[in-house]
Structure formats: structure tokens, C-alpha cells
Amino acid sequence: MMRKLLLIFIISPSPPCRSVLLLARTLGIEFNLKLVNILEGEQMSPEYVKRPIVFQHQPPDPESAEKVEEALGYLNAFLDNQPWVAGPYMTVADFAVVATVATAKAGFFKNITIPF
Numbered sequence: 398m399m400r401k402l403l404l405i406f407i408i409s410p411s412p413p414c415r416s417v418l419l420l421a422r423t424l425g426i427e428f429n430l431k432l433v434n435i436l437e438g439e440q441m442s443p444e445y446v447k448r449p450i451v452f453q454h455q456p457p458d459p460e461s462a463e464k465v466e467e468a469l470g471y472l473n474a475f476l477d478n479q480p481w482v483a484g485p486y487m488t489v490a491d492f493a494v495v496a497t498v499a500t501a502k503a504g505f506f507k508n509i510t511i512p513f
Contacts, residue, residue, distance in 0.1 A: 403428040408435055410503075416496035420489055465501065472498075 405421065405428050407414040421428055433439045472494070476482070483490040 404431055405429070406431045406433050408433050408440075410500060412497040412500040413493070414496075415500065416489075416493040419492040419496060423492070469498070 403421075403426065405414075405417060407418065407430060409415075409432065418430075472482075479485060481487050481491050482494050
């Protein structure tokens with residue numbers, strides 16, 4: 398009998414998608430990957446479950462950019478006192494934070510300082 402693998406839908410620049418991939422690979426979970434081409438409207442197919450819109454193809458306003466910088470400053474200070482986001486050991490939270498911050502730097506927030 399063939400084993401059924403987890404099917405992960407991914408939009409490649411999505412931090413939540415990337416954090417799930419990082420975690421699954423770290424835990425050695427086997428999965429099938431389905432890339433979703435949002436430019437072709439594949440997210441509207443019956444196979445794909447509706448998800449909230451994260452980016453609306455708009456650059457952040459200066460006030461939002463300032464808030465991101467402030468939040469990253471807090472994260473940086475927090476990580477000065479411990480090696481991982483949620484305590485002394487790596488957790489799922491670390492994967493989510495790495496994926497989110499790295500995507501922000503690659504996208505709209507090119508001048509941010511990554512705290513790790």
C-alpha cells in the first residue's frame with residue numbers, strides 16, 4: 398500500500414509558507430509540494446483552500462516601516478538574552494520569525510537589520 402504524503406500548497410514568497418517548509422524539512426517530514434501561481438489565479442481553483450490576503454501589492458507607508466523597525470529592535474534586544482525566540486530551545490516560532498524577517502528584508506524592507 399502506498400503511503401499518502403502531506404500536500405503543502407505554497408506561494409514561494411510567503412513567509413508562512415516558507416516557515417512551514419523549514420519546519421517540515423527540519424523534522425524530516427515527507428511531503429508533496431504544490432506551487433500555487435497567484436498570477437495565473439490558481440488560488441481560486443477548487444483544489445485550493447481560501448486564505449487571508451497578506452500582501453496587497455502595496456509598498457509599506459513610512460509609518461508602517463517605522464513600526465517594523467521598532468518591532469525588530471525589540472526582537473533584537475530580546476535575542477541578546479537568549480538564543481531562540483520562545484526560550485532556550487528552537488521551536489516552531491523560530492522558523493516563523495526567520496521566514497518572516499528574511500522575506501521582509503528581501504521585499505519591501507530592504508534596509509532593516511536582521512537580528513540573527
